Amino acid sequence: MTTMITKYKFKCPSCGHDVLEEIVTNAVVSSAVDSLIYDTEKNQTYIDYCDNEINDYGDTDRFQCKNCGMPVLDNDGKKITFYGDLDKGAGITPVKNDK
Numbered sequence: 537m538t539t540m541i542t543k544y545k546f547k548c549p550s551c552g553h554d555v556l557e558e559i560v561t562n563a564v565v566s567s568a569v570d571s572l573i574y575d576t577e578k579n580q581t582y583i584d585y586c587d588n589e590i591n592d593y594g595d596t597d598r599f600q601c602k603n604c605g606m607p608v609l610d611n612d613g614k615k616i617t618f619y620g621d622l623d624k625g626a627g628i629t630p631v632k633n634d635k
């Protein structure tokens with residue numbers, strides 16, 4: 537049996553922009569600090585981070601247009617908060633698979 541994969545792309549119904557943004561709340565971000573760097577010219581101390589890790593991804597509040605902020609709505613006009621429902625969202629359409 538062949539697995540069929542359909543790719544979907546976003547195009548904002550409001551402004552036509554094609555970048556979708558996921559807005560997450562309650563995320564916990566853990567950043568490991570390697571060292572502190574003091575800049576004498578700016579008289580300010582900066583943090584030099586190690587590779588950052590996200591420990592708790594949090595809750596998706598909505599998906600929205602990166603450009604104008606319009607949330608992706610379902611057929612009932614409600615905000616989509618689960619990525620598995622995005623294919624039913626306004627402005628999300630299937631595209632032909634890239635080769």
Ligand SMILES: [Zn+2]
Pocket residue numbers: 548549550551552553601602603604605606
């Ligand atoms: Zn938009």
